[in-house]
Amino acid sequence: xxxxxxxxxxxxxxxxxxxxxxxxxxxxxxxxxxxxxxxxxxxxxxxxxxxxxxxxxxxxxxxxxxxxxxxxxxxxxxxxxxxxxxxxxxxxxxxxxxxxxxxxxxxxxxxxxxxxxxxxxxxxxxxxxxxxxxxxxxxxxxxxxxxxxxxxxxxxxxxxxxxxxxxxxxxxxxxxxxxxxxxxxxxxxxxxxxxxxxxxxxxxxxxxxxxxxxxxxxxxxxxxxxxxxxxxxxxxxxxxxxxxxxxxxxxxxxxxxxxxxxxxxxxxxxxxxxxxxxxxxxxxxxxxxxxxxxxxxxxxxxxxxxxxxxxxxxxxxxxxxxxxxxxxxxxxxxxxxxxxxxxxxxxxxxxxxxxxxxxxxxxxxxxxxxxxxxxxxxxxxxxxxxxxxxxxxxxxxxxxxxxxxxxxxxxxxxxxxxxxxxxxxxxxxxxxxxxxxxxxxxxxxxxxxxxxxxxxxxxxxxxxxxxxxxxxxxxxx
Amino acid sequence: xxxxxxxxxxxxxxxxxxxxxxxxxxxxxxxxxxxxxxxxxxxxxxxxxxxxxxxxxxxxxxxxxxxxxxxxxxxxxxxxxxxxxxxxxxxxxxxxxxxxxxxxxxxxxxxxxxxxx
Numbered sequence: 001x002x003x004x005x006x007x008x009x010x011x012x013x014x015x016x017x018x019x020x021x022x023x024x025x026x027x028x029x030x031x032x033x034x035x036x037x038x039x040x041x042x043x044x045x046x047x048x049x050x051x052x053x054x055x056x057x058x059x060x061x062x063x064x065x066x067x068x069x070x071x072x073x074x075x076x077x078x079x080x081x082x083x084x085x086x087x088x089x090x091x092x093x094x095x096x097x098x099x100x101x102x103x104x105x106x107x108x109x110x111x112x113x114x115x116x117x118x119x120x121x122x123x124x125x126x127x128x129x130x131x132x133x134x135x136x137x138x139x140x141x142x143x144x145x146x147x148x149x150x151x152x153x154x155x156x157x158x159x160x161x162x163x164x165x166x167x168x169x170x171x172x173x174x175x176x177x178x179x180x181x182x183x184x185x186x187x188x189x190x191x192x193x194x195x196x197x198x199x200x201x202x203x204x205x206x207x208x209x210x211x212x213x214x215x216x217x218x219x220x221x222x223x224x225x226x227x228x229x230x231x232x233x234x235x236x237x238x239x240x241x242x243x244x245x246x247x248x249x250x251x252x253x254x255x256x257x258x259x260x261x262x263x264x265x266x267x268x269x270x271x272x273x274x275x276x277x278x279x280x281x282x283x284x285x286x287x288x289x290x291x292x293x294x295x296x297x298x299x300x301x302x303x304x305x306x307x308x309x310x311x312x313x314x315x316x317x318x319x320x321x322x323x324x325x326x327x328x329x330x331x332x333x334x335x336x337x338x339x340x341x342x343x344x345x346x347x348x349x350x351x352x353x354x355x356x357x358x359x360x361x362x363x364x365x366x367x368x369x370x371x372x373x374x375x376x377x378x379x380x381x382x383x384x385x386x387x388x389x390x391x392x393x394x395x396x397x398x399x400x401x402x403x404x405x406x407x408x409x410x411x412x413x414x415x416x417x418x419x420x421x422x423x424x425x426x427x428x429x430x431x432x433x434x435x436x437x438x439x440x441x442x443x444x445x446x447x448x449x450x451x452x453x454x455x456x457x458x459x460x461x462x463x464x465x466x467x468x469x470x471x472x473x474x475x476x477x
Numbered sequence: 478x479x480x481x482x483x484x485x486x487x488x489x490x491x492x493x494x495x496x497x498x499x500x501x502x503x504x505x506x507x508x509x510x511x512x513x514x515x516x517x518x519x520x521x522x523x524x525x526x527x528x529x530x531x532x533x534x535x536x537x538x539x540x541x542x543x544x545x546x547x548x549x550x551x552x553x554x555x556x557x558x559x560x561x562x563x564x565x566x567x568x569x570x571x572x573x574x575x576x577x578x579x580x581x582x583x584x585x586x587x588x589x590x591x592x593x594x
Contacts, residue, residue: 102571195551209550238557239550306534317511324512326584331577337589342514354513358504358523359530361511372534377547379537384548416526417533433551458552 008074008168008222012115015073018062022055022073026117029075032165033119041141042151042161044080044090046120051075054117061115069115071229076111077167079158080121081128082213083202084108091204092136093126095348096329105202106237107171107213107230114229119167122157126350127320128178128206130154131422134413135352142409143186145448149406152182152422155216159186162216169226170216175206176308177401177426179214180438184401184451187440188216189223189468192426194459195433196241198227199234207315208239210308210430220439220468224248227461246461252469257290259467262394265295268302268424271400274444279400282441282452285474286398286467296390296397300382304428307383309420310363310376311431316353317360323348355416384432391457396467399425401438401451425453435461439468441475499528 014020033046061068078084081091083101090096108118125135133141133156143151144164151160155172159182162170172179174192183190191214198213205211215226231245263283271279283293325331325344332347334340349357363372390397403424412419429436435458438451452471456464504524508515515523573579578586 099575102567102575196554235559239552239554241552241554303537303540306537309530310534321512325577326586327572328575329577334587337586338512339514340587341512345512346514346516349513354515354519355523355526357511357513358507359527362499362503362507362527365507365510372531374547375537375542377549378542378545379540381545381548382540382542384551417530431548431551 006218008071008217009219009225011168012070012072012074015058015062016068020073022058022117023052025073026051026055026075026119029119029166029168036144036164037166039142039147040144040160040164041139042077042122042157042164042166043120044092044123044138044157045088047087047118050087051117051119054112058115058117069113070225071111071169072115074116074169075119075167076116077120077122077158077161077170078108078118079124079155079170079172081124081173081204082108082171083204084118084121087121089121089204090138091127092124092138093348093350093353094137094330095323095345099328101202103202106199106234108202110230111171116169116229120161122155122161122170124157125154126353127204127316128154128173128175129316129352129356131177131181131419132407132409132412133157133182134409135350137350140409143406145187146406146446149408149448150185150411152185152402152406154178156182159183159188159190159216162186162188162218168218169222171213171230172216173203173206173211173213174426174430175210175312176430177423179216180426180436180451180453181402181422183216183438184440184449185406187449188218189220189437189439190214190216190451191223191227191437192429192435193227193231193246193461194241194435196239197231197246197435197459197461199237199240201234201236205319207312208319209315210312212430220465220472221249221252223437224252224465246459248462248465251462252465254466255289256286256467256470259286259291259396259463260294260394261286261291261467262294262296262390262397264298264301264390264397264399266297266299266301267399270421270424271403272405272445275400275402275404275450278442278444278450279398279452282398282471285471289470289474294394296394298383298386298390298428300379300386301428303379304383304431305420305424307376307379307431308423308427309359310372311380313356313360314363314373315360317357317364320349320353320357352416380431383428387428387432387434387457391460395456395463396460397455399453399455401425401453405444405446405448405450429455434458435464437464437468439471441471498531499524
């Protein structure tokens, strides 16, 4: 791909100043899709006609002297769990077969208002449940850097679309690491903001108290610009923080001089040596740039996996009760309503979704609620409190994003718990609601990219981005 | 890190006391609550897999949690109300067009009572 197009902001700058048309930018990306999409399978739907119309509208605005927006002409790939009016939104599930939402997600409206061009809806693990994009009803997505390997998940389609040059920006959703882990495995930047910074209106709910939408980009600055465009209060989401979007680009270049970077001394073991080596290199790079490393403890971190796999399925079992063959998607006909519900859900949901619905329903059922769900909510509090204490000593924390580089397709599909362990380092931030991001920082085994995770306290995005920018500057030399 | 190599491979992992924790009957009951018409193979598979998961999740039993306040949402907001102004809702025909079956401006479903005992 043309190196000049690797930054969405450079691309938008060219479009805004008439050096390049949005139409030409789009055709460049559509050509990349035509060439490699058959082997990658990043998309469930490519929106060629809609994208051409949107690009033409951007070019018309430029020609008429109107402001085309900060992301003018930027091709964007949307994870297929974000509602797009009149355009199929499947969550990679058979149960939403044929559904065309009657409204747009807030993030989609805001991206369009910023001049971005939606090129397609990307593949995911069904209902965002998975870490490899292999749990899709439409088949797996492959990692563009090595097509024998997974792109990570659940937002693997969006991560792969950006890594393959199909789009300059991807949007994903992160419930337990579903942006940060695929970003790490595909060698791109991936961000989960503080819970409530980006509206969830129109994001098909998986676990409502954990879900956050965020960007995949080639550069840290691009991610900052996307969050500035899609973030900020939305009256349509009652969990949206009543504040404007965070200001991130203005302070991106401020460096890390004097910042305290925390090393979690009781972090669960299990990351591969090549990943550990890159995390150590990240600490060294930040020290070289003027930061100080401090040791902190987050004792409850290690219980995050358990708390998450009780809370997220519990919320999912409730959220997914709406798929009953009445209002949208699949219906398997039966002589009475209850049998229709049961047959529709049996036919429409895949194995992993059924596992999580069953686990969640069990954890919430009479006699087990206190032992499982109630206890998990208390562990969630411990994790949030531990992080808050750590952030009294450190401005940000650094850890691996994923325990390993991209793994081969089929490696973990028969072992759900091994798959769940992919999220060991990302889950705690979803439980606490704090921001975290993965930044590509060199390569590990087999020359595959390693992502370093930067974690920050509630609404600490600006500092997190300064650290990420410093890592990116170091990695690019 | 614990050894997970034996997990998720079906009944082979369930030791005696673990298999007492979740039974086939539990799975059948929960499937009914979840409105899933599971087949026999799925029930067997889920019994073993959920067993294995719950065994792993027992790690939180070692924590002293009596005085800990449960955390239900990460960024507490209370009494969130929208402005009291009339705004357009979704278009009825557009919504119904996405339904598996609709008639006379309503969703149509099979009989609800009288057939299911």
